[in-house]
Amino acid sequence: MPSFSGSLLLLLCLLLSLMLIATITIDEQCMHSIDSCDRCLNTHLDCAWCTDKEYQVRSRCLSRSTLLRFNCSEVHIYENQPQMALLQERPLKDYETRDEQAVQVTPQRVFLKLVKGNTQRLKLSYRAARNNPLDLYVLMDLTWTMRDDKDTLEKLGTELTKTLHNLTDNYRLGFGSFADKPAMPMIMPQLRENPCAAEREICEPTYGYRHQLKLTDDIKAFTAAVAGSKITGNLDNLEGGLDALMQVIVCPNEIGWKQQARKVVILVTDGFMHFAGDGLLAGIVQRNDRKCHLNKAGEYTGSLVYDYPSLEEIYRELLRRKINVIFAVTEQVFGTYKELSGLMQEISNVEILSADSSNILELIEKSYESFVKRTQFGDNSPDFIEMKYYTDCAGQFPSLRQRNYCNNVNLGKEIEFYVDVTLKDYPENGVLTHKIRMEEASLSEYIDIDVELQRPCPCVEEPQPEDEYGRFQCDDKGYLNCGMCFCDEGWTGTFCNCPTDPTNATTNEALLKTCRMPLDKLGKSISSQVCSNHGECDCGSCSCDPGYMGSYCECLECSDCDEERAECYCGQCVCKYGWSGTRCNCKESTDGCTGPTGEICSGRGSCDCGVCSCQEPYKGTFCEIDAEKDNKLCLFYEPCVTCLIEQKQGIEGCKNLSEICSNAESHERFTYGFVEELDAEIMCLVRIVNKHGIQCDSYFGYQVIDHANYLAIQAVECEPANYYAIFGSISLITLLLGLFVIWLVWCCLRMKDAREYARFHEEQANNVRQENPIYRDPVGRYEVPKALSAKFDENPFAS
Structure with a gap:
């Protein structure tokens, strides 16, 4: 019970401390930042600095209303002024005609004036536009095993038109094919001109990538390009798909990508892909330069010059150029491409392709819808500006969650993102204007933010070293400028009242450093608050406010320490010798915890104010009870x-x-x-x-x-057993049991005989005697009755 009351008291003290902190006013937080305008404005958003020379109050750092009440001229008050203004806010709009542009993100441009430590919340809205332009580029593996897939794609011209019309009315198609680097060991040198000779067929010599049709809305041209492409081959089941994909990404003019369109590449293959480093097998060591190397015929000229690109390089280029990729692959390689897509899930998807690619239209429609239903935002904010995104994904969650993406949002649903922008620190180069772009991951939709960092204290005054009133406020050892004392040689401090020799500090900042609490044992990291913001730094030492104590005013004063029993140490009562407990009200004696064994709490707990506080899972007055072992x-x-x-x-x-x-x-x-x-x-x-x-x-x-x-x-007395009585009892029970069994059998036999005899009598009663006609008497006899009846019906001879 004493331990419980001690815990309750500790909880009450904690609550009182929290209430005390909550009741600290803005002025109380500001009033300690009296040494500089910069520190004043950084202390709290509502702190203001007075530069008026006629101001007569000691603290120049207070709230604006308090400074005005203390007769500080309004024109001499500098304060934090965070601002936010919408510079461009066009409403969300679907794509209507070819001449107009859809609006999928609003606002488009914002101005923010940031104050250090302050957070401003910006709201952006996103809605996927209907009929937004779609640029779909089909990148097909045309090695030998894909020949039936090419034939299928060639026959799907009309159905492809219907499928794309269901997605958007404004679409364009392009086509390209790939195989692998035409070098050993990717191909057999003797089969260079006809890699299909092993199959006893004739096909195109191996090539790396061939761009065959620029993006166009002419479906017939697309069908003709597919029909005109030719099958080729290579040696292994690893293809040069990443080589081809890189060229599709970095050749926007040759491919014909439209800036405002949703750009999608569908890569169709049944094999795996070579990655960076595999070019070494063919003696190709030069790193992929991520530049366009297509000639006028659409051939990739760098196939034997540059190594394959890495997945990271592909991912970065896809993000930078806002291109989505669909991996349409067969079931045998689906697992590998699933893992690959998982590394860049915001801009890629993977689907299972049937053996002859007959389901490719279904895959295009399914993947396009997944892209439209998914959105993700990112930004290029510098390290000193923190941006956090919050959203409920159009009602998918009951409250806002910290995330910058949403999945499975229905088309036409408007999604709201709330972005918290915080200035954590000022840049080292001193530049105060910056531009930040927040953009959608897969679309050319973005918000431009013009950021201005507020100067901590933009005061500019002509110094007046000889002004008497200004020197008076600085203890006649310096002069006042912008509300701050600039001290004469040999003096320092907030009010120039500290000589530099005894403190070995030549600047006010050096003095303030001695009043900042170290955050580590070595003192390399110190707090930004002077005297923990609960006191003033007086010539290198803290003068604490009422209720606080410590070298850095970091401790609350003790309110209930008995001087005879305890000493106050940083807000806590430290008991003197012979006393213990949370209030030092327990004599430091373990008599009440010492059990008959002589151990304190059986060595399984601690003695708290004369009562054992047992460790888990021990119980008992002396912690002697263990559920698993003996008491x-x-x-x-x-x-x-x-x-x-x-x-x-x-x-x-x-x-x-x-x-x-x-x-x-x-x-x-x-x-x-x-x-x-x-x-x-x-x-x-x-x-x-x-x-x-x-x-x-x-x-x-x-x-x-x-x-x-x-x-x-x-005590239980266990007497020995009486064997004679036991034998006699067993014998008598056995005899009685035998007689009972004999009687029971006799009764059963008597009952059975009775049932048999009754059955015999019943059969005799029901028996009918039958006579054989052979033994019947042949002589018939008739006896005349002694008297005839007078009735005619009885006697026919009656008259």
Whole structure:
């Protein structure tokens, strides 16, 4: 119970401290930043600085309203002035005609004036436009195993038109093909001119990448380009797809990408791809330069000059140029491309291609819809400006979540992002104007932010070293300029009241550094707050506000420390020798925690104000109870209880009862008693072998009151068995059981005979006697009746 009250008191103290901090006013936070205008404005957003020479209050750093109340001229007040202005805010709009541009992000341009440490929230809205232009470039693997896929794509001209019309009315198509680098070991040198000779077929010599059709809205031209392409081959199942993809990305003029269109490349293949470094196998060591190398015929001329690009290089170029890629691959290689797509999931997708590419239209439609339903924003903010994105993804979440992307948003739904912009520090180069662009990951939609960093204190005054009033405010050892004292040689401090010799500090900043609390043991990192913002720095030492103490005013004063029992150390009572507890109200004695074994809390806990505080999972007054092992006190009392039971039952062998049943330290004998029924919270088992040689279990309980030991014992006397009585009882029971069985069998037989006899009588009664005609008497006899009836119906001879 004392430990609980101590915890409750500690909680109340913590709550009071939090309430005290909450009640600190803006003026109280500002008033300690009196040494410079810069530090004043950085202390709190609402802090203002007064440069008026006629101002007579000591602290020039207060809230604006307080400075005006203290007669500071309004024109001499400098304060934080964060600003936000919308410079361009066109409403969201779908794509309507070819001459107009859709608006998918609003606003388009914003001005922000940032103050250090202050956060401004900017709201942006995004909605995917309907009928937005689509540029779809089909990049196809035309090695030998893809010949049936080419034929399928060639036949899908009309259906492809219908599919794209379902997505948008404004689309264009382009086409290109790839194989691999025409060099050993990617091809066999003897099959260079006809790589399909092994299949007894004739095909195109191996090439790296061939751009065959610029993006166009002419479907017939697309079909003709596919039909005009020719199958080629290579040696392994690794293709040069990344070589081709890089050229599709970095050749915008040759491919014909439109700036405002949603740009999509669908890469169709059934094989794996070579990555950077594989070119070494063919002696190609020059790194891919990420530049366009297409000749007028659309051939990639750098195939034997540059190595394959890395996945990271492809990813960066896709992001920079706002191009999405769909990997349409067969099931055998799907897992590899799934992992590859996962590394650039915001701009890529992977789908399973059927064996003959017959489902390619379905894949295009499915992937395009997934791109449209997904959005992600990023920015190019410098390190000293922090930007955090929050959104509920058009109601997908009950509240805002910190994330810069949304998935599975229905077309036409407007998504709102809230961006918190915070100036963490000023740039080292001193540049105060910057431009930040927030842009959508897969579209050329963005917001430009013109950022201005507010100067901490833009005051510019003509110095007046001889002004008497200005020197008076600086203790006649300096002059006032912009509300700050500029000290004469040999003096420093906020008010030039500190000589430089004793402190060995020549600047006010050096003095303030001594009033800033170190944040590590070596003192290399120090707090930005002077005197923890709870006091003033007076010539290198802190003068704390009421209620605070410490070298840096970092501690609250102790309010309930008894000077006789404790000393105050940084807001906490540190108990003197002989006292303990959260309020030092417990004498430092462990008598109440010392059990009969002589251990403090059985070595399983700590003594808190005379009461054991047990470690998990131990319990009990002295932490003696362990759920998995034996009770320590049960083991301690067991020899004494065993001796007492043996003595009671007349068993010889326990001769030193007085020593066993007494405390080793005080030599006080245990108090015990034998009971018929044991009523104790803690029951201990003791097992002995009695004088009859029988193992017998008894129970006992214990109590420790004021170091006195009380035992209650329930002794069980286990008598030997009477074998004669047992044999006689068993014999009598056996005889009676046998007679009962015989009687039961006799009754069953009698009942069975009775049933058989009754059945016989029933059969006799129902029996009909039958006579054989052979043995029937052949002589018929008729006996005339003695008297005839007078009735005609009975006697035909009646008249």
